[in-house]
Amino acid sequence: MPTDPIFALLPEPIQIGIGALPNMILFDFGRYIIAATLIAAIVWAAKRTGWAYRQIQDRVASSADYRREFFASLRSCAIFVFMGIFVVAGDQVGIFYDIRGSYGWAIDLGLFAAILVGHDAYFYWTHRMMHHPKLFKTFHRFHHRSVTPTPFAAYAFDVPEALVMFAFLPIWLLFVPTPVTVISAFLGLMIIRNAMGHAGLELHARWWLKTPLTRWISTTTHHDLHHSGSFKHNYGFYFTWWDKLMGTEHPEYAAEFAKSVAKPDAEQASETGELAPAR
Numbered sequence: 001m002p003t004d005p006i007f008a009l010l011p012e013p014i015q016i017g018i019g020a021l022p023n024m025i026l027f028d029f030g031r032y033i034i035a036a037t038l039i040a041a042i043v044w045a046a047k048r049t050g051w052a053y054r055q056i057q058d059r060v061a062s063s064a065d066y067r068r069e070f071f072a073s074l075r076s077c078a079i080f081v082f083m084g085i086f087v088v089a090g091d092q093v094g095i096f097y098d099i100r101g102s103y104g105w106a107i108d109l110g111l112f113a114a115i116l117v118g119h120d121a122y123f124y125w126t127h128r129m130m131h132h133p134k135l136f137k138t139f140h141r142f143h144h145r146s147v148t149p150t151p152f153a154a155y156a157f158d159v160p161e162a163l164v165m166f167a168f169l170p171i172w173l174l175f176v177p178t179p180v181t182v183i184s185a186f187l188g189l190m191i192i193r194n195a196m197g198h199a200g201l202e203l204h205a206r207w208w209l210k211t212p213l214t215r216w217i218s219t220t221t222h223h224d225l226h227h228s229g230s231f232k233h234n235y236g237f238y239f240t241w242w243d244k245l246m247g248t249e250h251p252e253y254a255a256e257f258a259k260s261v262a263k264p265d266a267e268q269a270s271e272t273g274e275l276a277p278a279r
């Protein structure tokens with residue numbers, strides 16, 4: 001802990017929050033960099049193997065897109081870390097339920113499912129609100145500078161949107177006692193799904209929308225359609241049910257997903273001696 005005299009003047013909970021900085025920096029920057037790089041590497045490999053046809057748009061992201069998305073995401077990570085100081089301080093003064101320990105694997109698993117459902121609802125409604133003409137420019141326009149998103153767009157938010165995204169966790173912890181292991185697992189899955197949603201290449205199985213087992217879980221095409229033109233559709237994050245319930249699912253979603261996963265016509269390829277053109 002620093003022994004600086006100014007540091008000593010700070011309230012003790014804030015001092016403890018600052019003491020947690022190294023772990024929060026590792027966790028917040030680390031999970032973004034690992035998840036975005038991992039998904040980008042999978043997309044890179046997929047494009048060079050049999051999955052090139054799964055690229056969703058004809059347009060490819062420019063290096064300026066990659067740079068903007070990456071540096072804006074790092075800024076969001078810095079905001080999450082800074083705000084994390086206050087969450088740790090709030091925990092110290094007891095405004096949240098105790099997050100230590102475990103309730104046993106069954107209840108912990110139930111809480112994990114609950115936080116995903118809760119975050120999905122929060123994301124749908126805040127996202128939809130940020131598309132309101134009065135809020136869009138301040139909160140959400142920056143994220144939509146990515147017309148052809150890459151996995152690095154996961155946290156490419158302007159400062160106000162990063163704060164809205166951050167706010168879910170402290171609000172949740174005010175109401176639901178959630179063990180820190182469950183919170184960490186949730187944040188880990190969230191960034192992986194986020195990077196997958198911006199992958200630009202459909203990563204989900206061909207049968208994804210054909211079975212009730214998986215079709216309620218969103219796909220890369222689902223969020224890609226939101227970026228590539230229709231700001232009035234596909235606001236959801238993990239699940240498709242809010243968009244279905246509120247009538248905001250893109251009318252062409254199923255057809256576009258089918259196109260994303262349709263293999264180029266093998267017969268045509270053998271007749272012409274070349275692969276069918278990529279969409």
Ligand SMILES: [Zn+2]
Nearest residue numbers: 127131140226
């Ligand atoms: Zn949007």
Ligand SMILES: [Zn+2]
Nearest residue numbers: 143198223227
């Ligand atoms: Zn997005």
